[in-house]
Amino acid sequence: MKKDSTLPPPTLERLARLYVLLGKLQNLGLQAISSKRLSELLGVPDHTIRKDLSFLKEGQGIEPFAEKEKAGVGKPGSGVGRGYPLESLRLLIGARLGLTHPRTACLVGLGNLGVAILNRRIWQEGVYRLVAAFDLSENRLELLSTKIPLYHARELERVVRNYRIEIGILTVPPEAAQETADRLVHAGIRGIINFAPVVLTVKSNRVVVRNVSLAGELNILSAYLYQQEEETHG
Amino acid sequence: MKKDSTLPPPTLERLARLYVLLGKLQNLGLQAISSKRLSELLGVPDHTIRKDLSFLKEGQGIEPFAEKEKAGVGKPGSGVGRGYPLESLRLLIGARLGLTHPRTACLVGLGNLGVAILNRRIWQEGVYRLVAAFDLSENRLELLSTKIPLYHARELERVVRNYRIEIGILTVPPEAAQETADRLVHAGIRGIINFAPVVLTVKSNRVVVRNVSLAGELNILSAYLYQQEEETHG
DNA sequence: CAATAATTGTGAAAAATTTCACAGTAAGGA
DNA sequence: TCCTTACTGTGAAATTTTTCACAATTATTG
Known part of the structure; x- marks a missing residue:
């Protein structure tokens, strides 16, 4: 049991978002950044960020280097270039989260939402490969102009199996x-990101499901607002 | 300090989603449901659901009824109709989360994603009122056919102020x-749901921000898959 | 070159959250 | 009526996660 390799879920989720942020900061030409600055950008306390980052070096050295163990990721001290070097930090997080080899994904449903996702830049960046998109309407399939291969929904199982698609995006x-x-699960998908306003039930506990729900977000937001209101007056 | 009124964040978020689910189950004509069944539907352990629900009755009786305090929400025992009555449970959660009076929202950006959200049924259900949608393109504004009032983006501040819009959805x-x-914050918005692939920085800590990020979700999913892979082999 | 300022990294303490386990309750059948 | 079954509700224990506090580190300034 390689218990060491599982990150605490909150840490995993924060690192996954941090990874995205670091990419954007790199594109801005930045070289290094402090945990304090990241804290402001991410809305997460700085010590939490440092703690999260401390999980990155577990099991890095295969041999137990008794000394010099403390090789951290960031550079302490003041002045320019202090803090975490963007590039190497991003690489390290990527390695820890398994973001180094590209994953294959498919998109099911080419309504407005589907097309919005189809056109996202993320598919050009190389980390995720959108290898197929499906819809029921032949018309729709013909009208869309894109480099992503489009298929009729009846081909779903065949294509998912053939290309060993790992992630399905449901729109x-x-x-x-x-x-x-x-159908996706039956065809061997490993993860689903569900944008449809339903609560999916997936029997297999091997399949990871993430529900993205506008109604849920609205309710969560409202509840926080309500708590704010309570605090302020009675 | 009405400390009693703030729910633990994980509980708040689960209740917010549960609220959505309960609505759907009601539409299916169901009357009552057990924590076990909810557990399967939501992917959350049943005891966690019961614990979450136990927060609902805090401070319900204004007077400290020393006896009969234990008035739970659900009915124990076997047979049909046991478990939690859908309607009253939903009402109770709604009251606790402040979902009883409708909130006003606006939508900024009418690309594919914006239009997808514009057409969601949620705006017909009465809990949230989409009172305005904005875009830069006059053309786009004219072409769309909807009952929601459309405005040019230059009207943003004025409309948000006038209608005292509470929630902004960024697309x-x-x-x-x-x-x-x-601009939304400046105009007095209280919460933002951000669908744009950027990490927003909002100074005011009075404004609640929820980032919905495809890239983030993909990374989180991949990381979980990677951990699964690690577990399976070495 | 010493003092200063800004920053990481991390054990240990504190706080929050989840899990456990079981007493209590009520329907339905024997 | 009494037993069985299927639930809820909840204190207390266990676990997880966050926070704290500070030693260690290094560019920069005086």
Whole structure:
């Protein structure tokens, strides 16, 4: 049991977002950044960021170098260039989260939301490969102009199997969501990001599901606002 | 300090999602449901659900009824109708999260994603009122056919102020996201749901921000998959 | 070159959250 | 009526996660 290799879920999720942020900062031409600055950008306390980062060096050295163990990622001290070097930090997080080799994904449902996702720049960046997109409407498939290969939904299982697609992004109408998810799972998908406004049930506990729900977000936001209101007055 | 009124954040977020689920189950004509069944549907352990629900009755009785205090929400025992009555449970959660009076929202950016959100059924359900949608393109504004009032982006501040809009949903291109957020905050918005692929910085800590990020979700999913892979082999 | 300022890294303490385990409750059947 | 079954509700224990506090480190300034 390589228990060491599993990160605390909150840490994993923060690192995953930090990874995205670091990429953007790099594109801005920045070289290094402090935990304090990251803290402001991410809305997470600086000590939490440092603690999260401390998980990166577990099991890095294969041999137990008794001394010099303390090789941290960041450079202490004041002045320019102090803090965490963007590039190497990003690389390290990527390695720890398994973001180094590209994953294959497919998109199911080419309504407005699907097309929005189809056109995202992320597919040009090389970390994720959108190798297929599906829709029921032949018309829709013909009208869309894109480099991503488009298929009719009836081809779903075949294509997912053939290309060993790992991640499915669900942007179908709510009525179709559960059935589509079942088909994806049946075809061997490993993870689903669900944008349809339904609560998916997936039997297999090998499949990771992330629900992205506008209604959920609205409710969470409202609840926080309500708590603010309570605090302020009675 | 009404400390009792703030829920633990994980509980708050689970209840917010549970609220959505309960609505859907009600539409299915169901009357009651057990924590076990909810557990399967939500992917959250049943005891966690029961614990979350136990926060609902804090401070319900204004007078400290020393006896009969234990008035729970759900009905124990076997047979049909046991478990939590859908309707009253949903009402109770709604009351606790402040979901009883409708909140006003606006949508900024009418690209594919914006239009997808514009057309969601949630705006017909009465809990949230989408009172305005904005875009830069006059053309776009004319072409769209919807009951939601559409405005040119230059009207943003005026409309947000006038209607005292509480929640802003950001679906603008990444380049415009930060500036738009600043304008919303300046106009007195209280919460932002950001769908643009940027990390927003909002100074005011009175404004609640929820970032919905495809890249983030993909990274989180991949990281979980990677951990699975690690577990399986060496 | 010494003092200063800004920053990391981390054990240990504190706080928050989840899990456990079981007493209590009520329907339905024997 | 009494037993069985299927639930809830919850203190207390266990676990996880966050926070704290400070020693260690290094560019920069006086």
